[in-house]
Amino acid sequence: MSSCVYKVVFNKSASELNDDYERLSDIEKERIAELGADSYFDYEDGDNYVCFLITTPLEIEKYFEILSNNFIEHKSINLSKDILNKKYDIVDDISEKVNPLNSIKCSFFIEDINYWISENLDIDLVLDRISEVGMDNLSQIEKDFLKNFKV
Numbered sequence: 001m002s003s004c005v006y007k008v009v010f011n012k013s014a015s016e017l018n019d020d021y022e023r024l025s026d027i028e029k030e031r032i033a034e035l036g037a038d039s040y041f042d043y044e045d046g047d048n049y050v051c052f053l054i055t056t057p058l059e060i061e062k063y064f065e066i067l068s069n070n071f072i073e074h075k076s077i078n079l080s081k082d083i084l085n086k087k088y089d090i091v092d093d094i095s096e097k098v099n100p101l102n103s104i105k106c107s108f109f110i111e112d113i114n115y116w117i118s119e120n121l122d123i124d125l126v127l128d129r130i131s132e133v134g135m136d137n138l139s140q141i142e143k144d145f146l147k148n149f150k151v
Helices: 014-023 026-034 057-069 080-084 090-095 103-120 123-133 140-148
Strands: 004-010 039-045 048-055 074-078
Touching: 004 057, 004 080, 026 057, 039 103, 048 057, 048 103, 057 074, 080 103, 090 103, 103 140, 123 140
Parallel strands: none
Antiparallel strands: 004 048, 004 074, 039 048
16 A cells, blocks of 8 residues: 555644744745645634545655644544545545535545545455455445456
């Protein structure tokens, strides 16, 4: 798995984080601009800014290093295994945060999540799911994986 899905929660609003960003050095701002993410979806949840990212562990570590060096508190969770094992439904989690302003961004992110899942499924995961829930209860992505699986 070259990229992973992360949830990052800041104990600040987006506007407070923008103020923090302005205080970063030009080098740190450039580093952040150069960081790569395959996709993201973000929203404000009360006083917290929440961001879901699809990126590599190396990229997320570079980002976290900048945050830590500047005392920008955050919590992060790598959701990858839970998403692939159907222990966490990211679509369900973000669906209540969708509004007319971010609905298009959300739909693109969900497409990217589904693509990420299809790229990271393996036969062992799908067989485990069949044992747990049966063939009829597999997701469409899992069914498509089995249909296209070649030994």
